[in-house]
Amino acid sequence: MTEPQPPPKWNDRLVDTLRSRGTLLFLAGLLAGWLVFADHAREGPLLVTLHNDSDVLIESVWLDFSHALSQSSLYEGRLQPGERRRIALNHPPGAGFNMKVSYADGESLEFCANRGVSGRRQEVRLYR
Template structure:
């Protein structure tokens, strides 16, 4: 009995799909997609949204930071926020609703009672900034 060329055996199609999935080139392609996706995630930083300033605070001291008080104003708004404990050697990202280069006030209180107060990053451009705390 001859088969019509337009008719396909469903088992033949599934065999082709299985053969395709078993092919070394397919496996390498899928591994490449996974590795590429992980590399993109690990080595690229997400964009900081407009109007936000992302500040990474580094505790470069040997003392626990008990609290950091941020105080900044822009236009008609005044904003105050607090960040809790930061261990020695630790860093923390803090998102501020503040334009770059405008600067912001920081009051840092250490576990031993010492305090620091200063204006940070006035004139520093960019939506990702750092503040390194040391004594």
């Protein structure tokens, strides 16, 4: 007479489950579903390069922008003539942003920049 076999241990059952064809197909289906349906577009900041294309020092640049339920302001100081500076905004491309530019000679400009411009890398050329 043969002795009864002891029940398999939990770790043996786990290994058997992981080796089964059903588990392999289930994991392959999860991977395929993630590849097809997940949003893989990485959203990052809107990178804006300011160019001082005038021959006058820019004392300050104020940027005001908002979307959804948030509103932000950003201050950039002193851009020398010919200088450029890259800034990062938490703002969707194409929505535009308000700018106030103050020059060293007392003149200032206010305008909405880059409304309708797509892409996460944008430029604003400041000249008079």
